[in-house]
Amino acid sequence: MADAITFKNVTKTYGDATVLNNLTFGINEGQITTILGFSGAGKSTLMKHILGLTHPTSGKITSLGIDMETLDELGLREFRRNFGMVFQYAALFDFLTAFENVAFPLREFTKMKESEIKAKVTELMQAVELVPESWQRLPSELSGGMRKRVGLARALSLEPRIMLYDEPTSGLDPISTQVVSDLIVSTAKQNAQRKLTSLVISHDVRASLRISDHIMFLEKGQIVEYSTVEGFRNSKNPVIRRFLEL
Amino acid sequence: MTFVRTYVEGIGASILGLLAGLGRFSQFMGKVFFWGAHPPVRIKLLMDQLYFIGNKSLFIVGLTSLFSGAVFALQMYLGIKAINMDSIVGPVVAISLAKELAPVFAGLVVAGRCGSAMAAQIGSMKVTEQLDALEVMGINPHQYLAVPRVVGATLSMPLLCGIFMLIGNFGSWLVGVHVLGIDEVMYFQKLSDFMRLGHVAEGLIKAAAFGFLIGMIGTYHGFEVRGGAEGVGKGTNLAVVWGMVTVLVSDYFISSFLAKIL
Numbered sequence: 001m002a003d004a005i006t007f008k009n010v011t012k013t014y015g016d017a018t019v020l021n022n023l024t025f026g027i028n029e030g031q032i033t034t035i036l037g038f039s040g041a042g043k044s045t046l047m048k049h050i051l052g053l054t055h056p057t058s059g060k061i062t063s064l065g066i067d068m069e070t071l072d073e074l075g076l077r078e079f080r081r082n083f084g085m086v087f088q089y090a091a092l093f094d095f096l097t098a099f100e101n102v103a104f105p106l107r108e109f110t111k112m113k114e115s116e117i118k119a120k121v122t123e124l125m126q127a128v129e130l131v132p133e134s135w136q137r138l139p140s141e142l143s144g145g146m147r148k149r150v151g152l153a154r155a156l157s158l159e160p161r162i163m164l165y166d167e168p169t170s171g172l173d174p175i176s177t178q179v180v181s182d183l184i185v186s187t188a189k190q191n192a193q194r195k196l197t198s199l200v201i202s203h204d205v206r207a208s209l210r211i212s213d214h215i216m217f218l219e220k221g222q223i224v225e226y227s228t229v230e231g232f233r234n235s236k237n238p239v240i241r242r243f244l245e246l
Numbered sequence: 247m248t249f250v251r252t253y254v255e256g257i258g259a260s261i262l263g264l265l266a267g268l269g270r271f272s273q274f275m276g277k278v279f280f281w282g283a284h285p286p287v288r289i290k291l292l293m294d295q296l297y298f299i300g301n302k303s304l305f306i307v308g309l310t311s312l313f314s315g316a317v318f319a320l321q322m323y324l325g326i327k328a329i330n331m332d333s334i335v336g337p338v339v340a341i342s343l344a345k346e347l348a349p350v351f352a353g354l355v356v357a358g359r360c361g362s363a364m365a366a367q368i369g370s371m372k373v374t375e376q377l378d379a380l381e382v383m384g385i386n387p388h389q390y391l392a393v394p395r396v397v398g399a400t401l402s403m404p405l406l407c408g409i410f411m412l413i414g415n416f417g418s419w420l421v422g423v424h425v426l427g428i429d430e431v432m433y434f435q436k437l438s439d440f441m442r443l444g445h446v447a448e449g450l451i452k453a454a455a456f457g458f459l460i461g462m463i464g465t466y467h468g469f470e471v472r473g474g475a476e477g478v479g480k481g482t483n484l485a486v487v488w489g490m491v492t493v494l495v496s497d498y499f500i501s502s503f504l505a506k507i508l
Contacts, residue, residue, distance in 0.1 A: 051382060074284075077384040085382045091375035105383055164382075 003062075004029040004162055004197040005050055010059030012045055012221075019045045020056070021221040027214075030195035032188050034208040036243070037218035043201045046218070047164060050199070051083060052076045064161060081109060084155030088167040090147035092139040098150045099125070099135040105157045124153040127190070128183060145176030152183060156191075163187065165200040169207045181207045205243060209233065217243065274388075274466045278396055281389035288394055295398025299360045299457075300405055307355055311410040314347055315339060315417030323426045333432040337440035339418040340411075344445040348410035349403075350497055353456035356403060357489030361464035364395050365485035368468025369478040377469075392469070396461035403457025404450040411449065444508045452500050456493050463489045 003026030012020040019042045027033050037043050048054045049061055052068050061068045064082055071079055092101045102121045106112055112120065125135055128149040139147055148168060155163060165184060169177040188198050202208050208215055215232040217225040217240055225232060225240050232240065322335045368391050371377055377387045422428045467485035471477045 053378075053381060077386065080382060080384040083382060085379070087375045087379060089375060091379040093376055093379070094371070094374070108383070108385060 002029045003027060004064060004195075005199070006062045007049075008060045008062075010049065010056045010061060012042075012049065012054070013057045019221050020049070023059070023221070023223060025216065025223060025226055027197060027199055029197050030192065031213040032184065032198040032200065032211055033214045033216065034200040034202055034212040035216045035218060036202060036205060036208055038203065038243075041218040042221040043218055044166070045221075047166060047199075047201055050162075050164070051080060051085070081158060082161045083164060084158065084160035084162070085164040086148065086151045086155050086166065086168055088170050090139070090144075090151035092147055092150055092154070094139050097136050097138055098130070098142060098146075101139070101150055102153045102157055105154065109158060120157065121153075124156055127156070127187075128153045129179075143176075145172055145179060148172070148176075148180050149183065152180075152187065156187065159191075159194070161194070161197065163196060163198045165198065165202075167202055167204075168200060169202065169204045177204070177207055181211050185211050205246065270470070271462075271466055274392075274469065275462055277388045278392045278462065278465070281386050282393045282397070284389065288390070291390070291394035292398055295394045296402055298363070299356060299395075299398050300402035303356055303359055303402070303406055304409065306359065307352055307406050307410055308413050310351055310355055311343075311348065311413040312417040314351055314410075315343060315414030316421040318342060318347070318414075319418035319422045320426070323422065323428070332426070332428050333436050334440070335422045335426075335428055336415075336418065336433040336437040339422075340415050340437055340441050341445050343411050343414040343418075344441075344449045345501075346449075346497075348407045348414060349449045349452040349456060350493060352403060352406045352410045352453060353460065353493035354490055356399065356406065356457065357460045357464075357493055358486055360399065361460045361485045361489035362482045364461070364464030365467040365471070366478055366482045368392075368465055369471030369481040372469065372471050373474050373478060387469070392461075392465040395465050396458060399457040399461030399464075400454050401457070403453040403460075407449055407453030408446075411446065448501075448504050448508055451504060452497065455496065455500050459492050459496060460489045463492060 005027040007023045007025050010020055010023045011018065023046070035043050035046065045054070049056060049068075050063060052063075052071065055069070063079075066079065068076075068079075092098070093104065096104060099121055102124055103117050106117045106120060110117075125132070130146065130149050130153070134142060134146055139150070142150065168180050168184060172180060184198060184200065188196055200208065200211065209229055209232070212229050214226070214228055216223060217232070217237075219239060225235050225237055227235070233244070235241065235244075318339050319335050322338050323332055326332060326334070368377075368387075371391070377391075380387045380390055419433065423430045423433055464485045467481040467488070471481040
């Protein structure tokens, strides 16, 4: 199976602090990979590197076969359209309704007619199981779970090749956590034909075990464990054991 | 001795902080210019800003200008009545409005009303990751948020300034002729004798420059917001304070420059 993203000896330092320490790994195309770790482990920095929002101090990152360092500012922006991202707090545009938030990327980047945009947004809203009554509400009028679903619909609107989820279940009640987790899995399945790669950043171990194909555990910028869910569950590493028992 | 050292260190830190801030502001301006020169041109966003900065400021600019013209005419009349020069109230007020009062007062109004709104809108978008969402979509936040606001403020300010001049002169005429009893024919005769198109041009050019600076400062402080709601409040406050101070300080330098070329 090909890698959608590869890191080769990637190190990131801020002054004396090493945030990512000589990371080498690949993220399988078409699968769900979760990066777990305690706060400050380097998970968010890793995601910023994948998006080209920050650059490694040393090492090489290849995404969808392209060396990120070869892209200039304009090239990077173009390249980022291959990604869809669901933010921790959804990051919906507060001046737009739920419907308009999902329509936003379509209006910005496609030449679709208004009727086509309406049909596409309707399809996406139904895919993330949002009731029509909520479509015209502003983000401030939606619950946390609903906001995450709108965020997911928005991220999917341009049919990205890689989906990034930043703490997708953070701050949600158990039922909403299950709904969002199931949506991540169903989104991956629905887009399996075009090999949608999903990368989830989380510290929710239970949800991660339920949704992932692979799990990577980061601590102090280093990979402690990177294996299948089964391998992770049976890991003898004391740090992993402690994390699993939390 | 320790007190002196702490005091000197404090001054040094303030100067370094100011220089660092100027450096960041210069970088920010560079980004706005860079992205402003790149497609796409977002006409709808620009129209929204023209509406917000221009149209929505009309009432407050109109009210301010009416009473500024009226009170300036009154004070001028009281000052020069003793030497029997009350007929020049009209041109004195008109020239003052055109060259100074209209661009500066309109600038202060826009800095207070729109500079703060720019910083608050962008700042709150920043703390809720909305700017990151734009970045991830491949949309440059400077291009999407700063460019329309800066261009909108630069284009709106001369229009507001022109309206300020008109309504201010109306206030001056109302008080001068109808309240203080200055002869109306003399009022307009002197006005046409002394008033030049260059005076109006100077005011409009200044207003455009103030609009540009207010837009830059307002958006810059939005992008610089750190933390949560407190950071947004601080950024908004800085946008208003620095916007107003910059209007007043730059007024001298722009006036000196325009005096040489106009």
